Amino acid sequence: MPDTQERRVAVIIEDDADIRNLLAALLNEAGFETHLTASGLEGLEAVREFDPILTTLDISLPGIDGFEVARRLRAFSSTYLIMLSARTEEIDTLMGLDAGADDYLTKPFRPRELRARVEAMLRRTRLQSASAATALSAQSAHSPADPVARTASATSAMPRHPWTSAGDTTVANAMSPGVADGDGDGDAGWLEHNGLRLNPGMRMAELDGEPVELTRSEFDLMLAIMQRRRRVISKNELVLELRGDTDVGGYVSDSDRRSVEVHLANLRRKLNDPVSSPRFVQTVRGVGYRLASPQA
Known part of the structure; x- marks a missing residue:
């Protein structure tokens, strides 16, 4: 039901x-x-x-x-x-x-295959909504006026208005090099890397302070790579991420992997992220992808 x-x-x-x-x-x-x-x-x-x-x-x-x-x-x-x-x-x-x-x-x-793909899409949506709701609940448990509580919640995910400027990310950077979670009242919920910002709860993306339109699949792929930080994620794992499938033994076809390649190519084009000198997505040949190195 x-x-x-x-x-x-x-x-x-x-x-x-x-x-x-x-x-x-x-x-x-x-x-x-x-x-x-x-x-x-x-x-x-x-x-x-x-x-x-x-x-x-x-x-x-x-x-x-x-x-x-x-x-x-x-x-x-x-x-x-x-x-x-x-x-x-x-x-x-x-x-x-x-x-x-x-x-x-x-x-x-096959009707069953279409149903399965639709249910996988809905499962992804539910998982993302649940994650955002959990983060919001954790954030609200702290008093905004308490600086200790604000520091402790620096890596929580709570949606914020997209046009607020980035806050101090020192604590987040110290905990997770390469990717900063927003700190303070206005920045919580945003993942940041080299000028790219994603808010999973609001499904919003910004590049160098300007909004960028990503499809659902493009957003989910970039989010999965950012959440892995500098760890490599394989094409098979990205296929399962798009399905919302937590079973690492799930079947992945060649066309599934090719679909990931096409989505990533479109994502790179929108982000102006060349394969030869990546700012966001680095290809690890024969293995998969990972977040590009942080830039000064």
């Missing part, structure tokens, strides 16, 4: 009526309120109107195709985007992910 506190809204963008109705039945069964559209332009309007947590998108649509829909959608929405297509070539998968999709399934798809 779905969590009664969780608002589940999905937009389905699919021109095939049979598949559209199948998707609606599957998602309704999973507790979603669904909104069905048959073209890219209708789908974009529905996403604007209903602000869904999940959107499914066909590639072959009348008018504008799914790739263009994904690009336009990412200009205003962070909905979890699953592309569904009969195209099975790897280049199509890569183009879909590059356009902004979080996941890609080929038709005919």
Whole structure:
């Protein structure tokens, strides 16, 4: 049964009526309120109107195709985007992910696999919300007027207004070199590294003081790497992070690993982070990724 506190809204963008109705039945069964559209332009309007947590998108649509829909959608929405297509070539998968999709399934798809991927996405959302709520509770247990309490809570995570300037990170740096957790009333909840700031509770990112728009998958990948600090994290572990899967023995396919590579390439482009001289994400060849060295 779905969590009664969780608002589940999905937009389905699919021109095939049979598949559209199948998707609606599957998602309704999973507790979603669904909104069905048959073209890219209708789908974009529905996403604007209903602000869904999940959107499914066909590639072959009348008018504008799914790739263009994904690009336009990412200009205003962070909905979890699953592309569904009969195209099975790897280049199509890569183009879909590059356009902004979080996941890609080929038709005919197995209903159980789609349900599993949707539930994994929801599990990620619940885990992130629970983590933020726990940090907020821990922070509120201390008095803001007590400097000792404020120092003790320097590494807690509590959402703050994104435009407040960074506070003193001396304590956080001493405890966790390379990544600073915000200190003081205005900075708690933010992870910082070389000018990049992430707030997991608010799902916000800033680069050199300016907001930067990341997809859900891009944000989660960067967060996982920042939380590991300078420890290496493998592609397989990043796949499981995106699934919200804590089972380290979970199955990971080549396409899953390739998806991570594409998401990281898009992330690097948005952060202007070249592989040859990384500021944020360093590739450890044959192993995985880790946070780049702190800069003076």
